[in-house]
Amino acid sequence: MYSKHSPLARKLGSFVALDDAELAVLDGLHQRRRRFVAGRDLVHQGQTRSAAYILAEGWVCSYKLLRDGTRQIVDFQIPGDFLGLRSVLFRTADHNIEPITTVEASEVKDSELLTAFTQTPRLATAVLWAASRDEAMVVEHLVGIGRRNALERTAHFLLELNARLMLVGQATTAGFDCPLTQYHLADALGLSAVHVNRVLRELREKGLLTFQKGQVEILDFKGLVALAEFDLGYLDHEGPLLR
């Protein structure tokens, strides 16, 4: 139904029924489309005057670097996600953003966003909802790193990614295309790359999933959900504002 529109429209649409006028406003935000190549940071820590973007195609990650060179990936963004909403509010970016693949994103000025919001308040709520969902994911990520072991954590992470991708039509319960390397996974999960490799092997040997050649294949969805204590509801609340 929303498939002819942007991934963002599709994502928001699954929580708030958007009418044609609202969809038009959303599409209007996708002017000034930019393309970025993989590996070259899009935003970096301490940078001032950074813009916000809506990701249209490709994957990026936001991360922080410690002085000893280790890094922690805070989150991955996939099509339909906002980039750097917070950096606009703080005048200076507190994290880096790296394109994992070639990326297409629409630059959005804060003024445009505000205009769109006043034109269509339902849109504002939907975006606020999306931002809250992102925050909830960061919290879940924190819980995972703090209290889950490597196996559960990895399973949980991949299930979450799968759920997010389903929302924008880029995954099924059978799996998804995944451009991440094991190093990305390690940096996100707070593990070493070597250990991630071992964990992936274990998941494979248990017949739960495979992570190979840019493909995640989910072999035993229920088994994974049980292992990870994954809350199937947590990403698809039935919308905050049916009213």
Next chain:
Amino acid sequence: MYSKHSPLARKLGSFVALDDAELAVLDGLHQRRRRFVAGRDLVHQGQTRSAAYILAEGWVCSYKLLRDGTRQIVDFQIPGDFLGLRSVLFRTADHNIEPITTVEASEVKDSELLTAFTQTPRLATAVLWAASRDEAMVVEHLVGIGRRNALERTAHFLLELNARLMLVGQATTAGFDCPLTQYHLADALGLSAVHVNRVLRELREKGLLTFQKGQVEILDFKGLVALAEFDLGYLDHEGPLLR
């Protein structure tokens, strides 16, 4: 200057110069004050129709529970902080809130908040700024758990708490009153209580700080900052909107 007002006014006031009208609106939010006793959860996971609160006195923590009984504290809230802003947006709370001390908080209906925001847009921005700061803290927390060892992580956490408390006038660089037990620290830092105890001993033996009898005394501020790689700027950006 703002000291006769609520801790919230004081906190926001250090980022946006609020005029008397704005302060009055803020104060107006503090109707329906409630008192909660320590230990009995104020909000719990899965609860629907939970209110938002502004914390006026005392400390609370928000946490998530895993099935095996371990818990992860996501954040502590101190006077001037909002509680459960996200639970209002999601119809159901995704975390628990436990009062650590006896707590005084003002219940705020979403409608009141929205009214206040339309009356005073600068206030809305200030609150949005505060929410972003909270999110930035969760991110920093994530980085700490993912990539810092127990000693650095503990030091960083206590420095952050100190910085936050200074904003509401409840700490100096010499230290602060702290109602947390070592168990609280453990649950927040993703460590065992036993190890927290050893880490605190090490901090004491290194002459950096003491954590005793509800008091944190900072003995060597610069040493701690160096150990924790604490970014002195990160909580006191000079305001997002001087305009």
Next chain:
DNA sequence: CGGGCTCTTGACCTGATTCAACATTTGTGG
């Protein structure tokens, strides 16, 4: 066809956990 990336595996090491015992403080009712 050679040089990076990425992945894989083994051997060894270490930071943190667990378990267990005991000390100290705080709170509570008599």
Next chain:
DNA sequence: CCACAAATGTTGAATCAGGTCAAGAGCCCG
């Protein structure tokens, strides 16, 4: 105001999850 129970803090010893180091294999792309 004391006595006792519960909560909190302290310490040592054994164990383990995950990290580090090292080396090699596969593979993608210019």
